[in-house]
Amino acid sequence: LLPETQRERFDVVLVRPRNPLNIGAAARAMANFGFSRLSVVAPFEATWREARSAVDALDVLLNAREAATVGEAVKGATLVAGTGSLTYRKPEQRVVRLAELPELVSREMGRGGRVALVFGPEKHGLTRDDLSWCHVLVEIPTDARQPSMNLGQAVAVCLYELAARVGAAGVVSGPEPVESGRLELLAGVVEEAMEAAGYRAGAMREGERRELRLMLRRMTLTAHDTRRILGIFRRILWRLGQGPGAGRG
Amino acid sequence: LLPETQRERFDVVLVRPRNPLNIGAAARAMANFGFSRLSVVAPFEATWREARSAVDALDVLLNAREAATVGEAVKGATLVAGTGSLTYRKPEQRVVRLAELPELVSREMGRGGRVALVFGPEKHGLTRDDLSWCHVLVEIPTDARQPSMNLGQAVAVCLYELAARVGAAGVVSGPEPVESGRLELLAGVVEEAMEAAGYRAGAMREGERRELRLMLRRMTLTAHDTRRILGIFRRILWRLGQGPGAGRG
Numbered sequence: 289l290l291p292e293t294q295r296e297r298f299d300v301v302l303v304r305p306r307n308p309l310n311i312g313a314a315a316r317a318m319a320n321f322g323f324s325r326l327s328v329v330a331p332f333e334a335t336w337r338e339a340r341s342a343v344d345a346l347d348v349l350l351n352a353r354e355a356a357t358v359g360e361a362v363k364g365a366t367l368v369a370g371t372g373s374l375t376y377r378k379p380e381q382r383v384v385r386l387a388e389l390p391e392l393v394s395r396e397m398g399r400g401g402r403v404a405l406v407f408g409p410e411k412h413g414l415t416r417d418d419l420s421w422c423h424v425l426v427e428i429p430t431d432a433r434q435p436s437m438n439l440g441q442a443v444a445v446c447l448y449e450l451a452a453r454v455g456a457a458g459v460v461s462g463p464e465p466v467e468s469g470r471l472e473l474l475a476g477v478v479e480e481a482m483e484a485a486g487y488r489a490g491a492m493r494e495g496e497r498r499e500l501r502l503m504l505r506r507m508t509l510t511a512h513d514t515r516r517i518l519g520i521f522r523r524i525l526w527r528l529g530q531g532p533g534a535g536r537g
Numbered sequence: 538l539l540p541e542t543q544r545e546r547f548d549v550v551l552v553r554p555r556n557p558l559n560i561g562a563a564a565r566a567m568a569n570f571g572f573s574r575l576s577v578v579a580p581f582e583a584t585w586r587e588a589r590s591a592v593d594a595l596d597v598l599l600n601a602r603e604a605a606t607v608g609e610a611v612k613g614a615t616l617v618a619g620t621g622s623l624t625y626r627k628p629e630q631r632v633v634r635l636a637e638l639p640e641l642v643s644r645e646m647g648r649g650g651r652v653a654l655v656f657g658p659e660k661h662g663l664t665r666d667d668l669s670w671c672h673v674l675v676e677i678p679t680d681a682r683q684p685s686m687n688l689g690q691a692v693a694v695c696l697y698e699l700a701a702r703v704g705a706a707g708v709v710s711g712p713e714p715v716e717s718g719r720l721e722l723l724a725g726v727v728e729e730a731m732e733a734a735g736y737r738a739g740a741m742r743e744g745e746r747r748e749l750r751l752m753l754r755r756m757t758l759t760a761h762d763t764r765r766i767l768g769i770f771r772r773i774l775w776r777l778g779q780g781p782g783a784g785r786g
Contacts, residue, residue: 289680309558317690319683346683387701429701431538434568434595441566441693444686448694452636452678 289322289451294397296325299404300447301361303329303418305439306410308339313440314407315339315349320444321451326352327361327404358406358421359472366401366465367392368505370422371446372413373435380416380502383425386446390453392424398460402467405446410439420498421468423505463510470514471504477521484528538571538700543646545574548653549696550610552578552667554688555659560588562689563656564598569693570700575601576610576653607655607670608721615650615714616641617754619671620695621662622684629665629751631673635695638675639702647709651716654695659688669747670717672754712759719763720753726770733777 290298300318305311305328318326326348328336340349355361362368369389384392393403406422408414413436419425428437428445437445478500509517539547549567554560554577567575575597577585589598604610611617618638633641642652655671657663662685668674677686677694686694727749758766 289678313687313690316683316687320679320686320690322680385701386697428697429538430569431571434565437569437693438562438565438689440687441562441569441690444690445693445697448635448677448697452634 290454294454295323297397297402298323298393298450299325299327299362299365299402300443301327301329301355301358301404301406302331302439302443303358303406303414304409305331306335307439308335308342310410310439311335311339312342312345312349314443315346315352317440317444317447318348319346321447323447323451324348324351327355328352329355329358329361358418359468362404362406362421363467363469363472364402365404365468367396367403367424368406368422368468369403369424369426370406370408370414370419371426371428371442372408372419373427373430373437379425380419381422381425381506383427386426386428386449389426389446390450390455393450394455395460396465397454399462399465401465404468405450407439407443417494417498420501421505423508463512466509466511466514470511471509472501474514474518474521475500475504477518477525481521481525481528484525539703543703544572546646546651547572547642547699548574548576548611548614548651549692550576550578550604550607550653550655551580551688551692552607552655552663553658554580555584556688557584557588557591559659559688560584561591561594561598563692564588564595564601566689566693566696567597568595570696572696572700573597573600576604577601578604578607578610607667608717611653611655611670612716612718612721613651614653614717616645616652616673617655617671617717618652618673618675619655619657619663619668620675620677620691621657621668622676622679622686628674629668630671630755632676633673635675635677635698638695639699639704641673642699643704644709645714646703648711648714650714653717654699656688656692666743666747669750670754672757712761715758715760715763719760720758721750723763723767723770724749724753726767726774730770730774730777733774 300314300323302311302314311328315326318324331354396403406414406418408418426446428442430437479497549563549572551560551563560577564575567573580603645652655663655667657667675695677691679686728746
């Protein structure tokens with residue numbers, strides 16, 4: 289199981305779960321494998337109420353945080369991993385097999401980062417918009433004839449793999465990783481600069497915003513890089529006569 | 538995932554499951570990870586009927602075999618692995634961590650054996666009697682504060698580990714492994730010989746029968762050894778004037 293110092297830097301995020309039993313099952317798997325931080329994004333209200341009022345509701349569920357968006361739920365994470373099957377999807381970010389995730393998590397923890405593991409709703413999994421927040425997509429190797437896993441079981445399988453194999457890696461010295469919320473701040477300033485430069489009149493379409501978000505995650509920026517690029521774009525914005533993007537910072 | 542030739546030599550065995558949803562969940566995990574042979578031991582009749590009549594019941598469930606006892610369900614297996622937590626139990630056979638199971642299974646498959654993975658009922662897990670049929674006990678590493686897993690999740694975690702890591706190991710030449718049913722035949726003849734020798738008057742108590750069963754499994758006999766020892770005990774029986782234990786062979 290993960291040492292205590294790592295557990296506090298690991299979030300399980302359930303996006304729009306529909307079935308209270310699955311929320312309970314996810315919480316139970318977390319307790320089984322020693323994870324404690326659960327966030328639930330935009331749950332259906334009745335589902336959420338029912339899950340938390342179960343007589344056997346675990347502490348992990350009672351202490352769960354609610355978030356309106358995936359972006360809000362993963363704001364503090366420096367590595368966001370989405371889960372899913374690739375059957376119907378062409379991935380837009382790096383794909384790793386679940387068996388490779390422990391090493392990725394160990395390394396991220398070793399450099400002082402925070403990890404979020406994100407699970408989509410039962411029927412359709414994470415949307416492209418949900419996935420635009422993810423640095424990597426974790427693939428659970430399933431049979432092509434029955435690829436789609438039950439949510440509670442998918443959570444159990446992923447957390448088992450991590451509990452069994454994440455090492456208490458020594459602290460790695462190296463550049464400070466950047467939190468998801470900082471990247472989104474940068475994306476906002478870049479967008480303002482693009483608009484100010486006449487790159488695209490009016491608001492960006494949602495698809496382009498997602499592209500930009502993904503691109504910033506594929507670049508694996510450090511906290512320092514992010515500050516530097518933010519500075520450059522704020523300067524550009526200022527020169528374009530738009531002010532430094534106040535109200536976004 | 539396991540190659541087809543190995544899947545046919547792998548059984549998942551659920552012992553006295555109580556909850557139809559868990560039976561369905563176990564079947565789904567099997568389909569997800571490409572396993573197809575399910576046996577259910579002494580299910581509660583209503584539970585069993587309900588599980589199989591679910592609208593989304595999978596082929597693996599509709600094709601499941603029913604057995605009266607664990608011994609019957611694992612009769613053809615040369616390696617029987619029980620699952621469970623060790624919190625309340627002192628194990629009477631070799632214990633392996635789940636992460637070690639793939640290697641064990643690969644080796645058994647490589648020498649032409651058949652494997653059965655046995656799961657106990659929801660609340661209390663496998664009994665000592667159930668476990669007496671097992672060569673090894675597989676431990677899923679869980680948090681001591683919440684060690685007990687949901688049945689469907691435990692099945693998913695074990696099958697994931699096997700699907701991800703059982704290798705298509707080349708055929709290992711070596712002695713032929715012995716099937717569980719043959720060992721039980723031997724145990725019966727040994728028991729008769731013991732009684733005939735006046736070792737213990739009357740029928741053996743259940744606890745001693747379990748001890749004998751376990752001992753024979755700890756010895757990791759080959760098919761050849763088993764035939765040889767069976768011959769010796771039949772000869773002893775004959776000399777003790779009891780006949781060759783006909784009706785048991």
